[in-house]
Amino acid sequence: MNLSTNLCGIKIDNPTILASGILGVTKSSLKNIAKNGAGAVTMKSISKEPRKGHPNPIITTFEAGMMNAVGYSNPGIEEAKKEFVDLKDVGAPVIASIIGSTADDFAYMAKRFLTDEFAAVEIPLSCPHTPGFGTLAGQGTPKATSDITKAVVKNTKLPVFVKVSPNIPKLADVAKAAEEAGAAAITAINTAGPGMIINIETGKPILANKFGGVSGPAIKPIAVRCVYDIYKAVKIPIIGLGGINTGRDAIEMMMAGATAVGIGTGIYYRGPEIFKKVADEIKEFMKEQDYKNLKEIIGIAHE
Amino acid sequence: MNKIEQPKAFEIINIADEADDMKTFTLKGTLNALPGQFVMVWLPEIDAKPISIACTTNNNFSLSIKKVGPFTTKLFKLKKGNKMSVQGPYGKGYDLKKYKKIICVGGGCGTPSVVFLAQVAKEKGIDVDFIIGARSKSDIPLQKCLNNIGVNLYTSTDDGSCGYKGFATTRLEELANTNKYDCIYTCGPEIMMKKVLDFANNINIDCQISMERYMSCGFGICGKCCLDDSGVCVCTHGPVFDKKTALNINELGKYHRDSTGKKIAF
Numbered sequence: 362m363n364l365s366t367n368l369c370g371i372k373i374d375n376p377t378i379l380a381s382g383i384l385g386v387t388k389s390s391l392k393n394i395a396k397n398g399a400g401a402v403t404m405k406s407i408s409k410e411p412r413k414g415h416p417n418p419i420i421t422t423f424e425a426g427m428m429n430a431v432g433y434s435n436p437g438i439e440e441a442k443k444e445f446v447d448l449k450d451v452g453a454p455v456i457a458s459i460i461g462s463t464a465d466d467f468a469y470m471a472k473r474f475l476t477d478e479f480a481a482v483e484i485p486l487s488c489p490h491t492p493g494f495g496t497l498a499g500q501g502t503p504k505a506t507s508d509i510t511k512a513v514v515k516n517t518k519l520p521v522f523v524k525v526s527p528n529i530p531k532l533a534d535v536a537k538a539a540e541e542a543g544a545a546a547i548t549a550i551n552t553a554g555p556g557m558i559i560n561i562e563t564g565k566p567i568l569a570n571k572f573g574g575v576s577g578p579a580i581k582p583i584a585v586r587c588v589y590d591i592y593k594a595v596k597i598p599i600i601g602l603g604g605i606n607t608g609r610d611a612i613e614m615m616m617a618g619a620t621a622v623g624i625g626t627g628i629y630y631r632g633p634e635i636f637k638k639v640a641d642e643i644k645e646f647m648k649e650q651d652y653k654n655l656k657e658i659i660g661i662a663h664e
Numbered sequence: 665m666n667k668i669e670q671p672k673a674f675e676i677i678n679i680a681d682e683a684d685d686m687k688t689f690t691l692k693g694t695l696n697a698l699p700g701q702f703v704m705v706w707l708p709e710i711d712a713k714p715i716s717i718a719c720t721t722n723n724n725f726s727l728s729i730k731k732v733g734p735f736t737t738k739l740f741k742l743k744k745g746n747k748m749s750v751q752g753p754y755g756k757g758y759d760l761k762k763y764k765k766i767i768c769v770g771g772g773c774g775t776p777s778v779v780f781l782a783q784v785a786k787e788k789g790i791d792v793d794f795i796i797g798a799r800s801k802s803d804i805p806l807q808k809c810l811n812n813i814g815v816n817l818y819t820s821t822d823d824g825s826c827g828y829k830g831f832a833t834t835r836l837e838e839l840a841n842t843n844k845y846d847c848i849y850t851c852g853p854e855i856m857m858k859k860v861l862d863f864a865n866n867i868n869i870d871c872q873i874s875m876e877r878y879m880s881c882g883f884g885i886c887g888k889c890c891l892d893d894s895g896v897c898v899c900t901h902g903p904v905f906d907k908k909t910a911l912n913i914n915e916l917g918k919y920h921r922d923s924t925g926k927k928i929a930f
Contacts, residue, residue, distance in 0.1 A: 565709055
């Protein structure tokens with residue numbers, strides 16, 4: 362069975378995509394994930410200046426997932442430009458990810474960092490835990506989303522994916538604003554919360570940042586609902602993510618309206634091999650249920 | 665899916681001075697760990713860092729820690745009776761296979777990892793030669809522990825203040841001329857390990873090295889410790905790598921990365 366998919370003109374062998382922020386610090390790690398079967402890979406977000414991120418622990422786990430406050434550690438634009446070259450070696454389309462505090466920052470990043478080696482660029486306007494970025498910088502409103510999306514679209518020829526937060530009540534309005542500003546796709550969702558996990562032996566929050574974004578199985582129903590709402594609101598494709606561990610999870614997300622699915626936390630549960638496993642499980646399900654192609658699945662919850 | 669990593673607090677039952685700026689903290693409780701694995705030591709609201717395990721018994725385990733920066737300076741303020749929060753163990757340890765005679769090469773604060781290996785090897789009846797490389801006599805850790813384990817200990821110091829004067833690698837070459845080892849195990853400065861690895865490759869004997877990289881999460885998610893060119897994480901695929909894998913680590917002995925991901929030359 363053929364799972365190849367066209368996502369905004371990008372041909373991907375299967376609908377699984379490495380989510381931004383998980384691995385992806387180096388070109389080699391992207392290559393390793395592509396080797397493990399990902400249809401496309403997203404790099405870890407790059408900012409203008411180098412960032413050390415938060416002290417450790419930056420990630421912790423709980424019964425139903427993971428919580429992180431990495432704090433956008435990255436080597437900054439100059440180092441990243443040296444790292445992410447000759448991207449055809451990766452073996453799968455590479456989606457860039459850029460961050461900034463203002464629309465001007467994003468414009469600068471798009472202009473200086475993006476090359477036609479990338480297949481697309483994702484702008485996360487939705488990080489719930491890093492001051493100066495995402496929802497903490499007010500980027501989750503329709504107005505800010507529109508301004509930032511326009512600034513990026515103006516400065517690159519690449520398709521622009523806007524990553525949105527589940528913590529916004531009128532998420533459909535934000536997705537619509539992104540679409541109207543020229544976004545090619547919506548990535549939904551970023552981590553939820555923020556949440557907090559307290560170690561009861563010491564009586565202290567585990568994350569050094571105290572609170573962090575919640576991911577994994579716990580947020581899957583929220584992610585499915587968000588994708589469902591966005592699908593109703595926009596015509597552009599959706600990359601659905603949040604708690605995808607199995608092929609069945611991926612199918613559910615596609616039924617809600619996702620064209621492709623992101624996987625991040627799932628690597629914790631099933632290793633880097635999760636991409637191939639999920640793709641195989643999607644095929645298995647389609648065979649069992651007599652689906653011929655993914656188009657028959659995408660958005661059927663709306664019919 | 666019931667995989668959860670959470671820190672556990674252990675009581676410190678002993679603190680011993682090992683060498684210059686190095687202490688061994690013995691913690692009460694069991695840790696089901698293999699030699700070469702590591703734990704994350706957590707100081708709430710401050711930081712958490714990977715620390716290799718120096719030895720385990722049925723009732724307790726020890727971590728030998730060198731004071732290198734703000735985190736370890738704070739850690740050194742802990743006293744006997746205090747608790748230390750530990751998460752793990754993590755990573756893949758050394759493999760002793762069916763070896764009969766091995767040699768360990770420990771350098772500086774990498775030494776504890778191979779001391780634990782020597783302990784387990786001796787328990788299995790394996791003959792263990794052990795080289796410690798250090799700057800000077802006051803820098804040699806875990807000597808007493810190694811004497812108790814019963815290894816054949818060879819010290820080498822840069823200044824000749826204890827044992828052989830010169831590099832641990834030179835001592836290794838001399839010993840390998842007169843002894844037949846099944847495998848060389850090494851943990852220490854990367855330039856030293858690279859020399860050990862190349863030597864093992866030249867004389868065609870097995871070798872396992874334990875690598876250090878900037879590790880944050882410990883479970884293969886944050887990506888800070890991914891190696892070039894394979895892209896695998898040191899925290900999950902290592903820190904111990906066998907000879908074949910290690911020879912393919914392009915960055916070995918050349919560079920590592922800081923917390924931002926920037927390359928830093930050795």
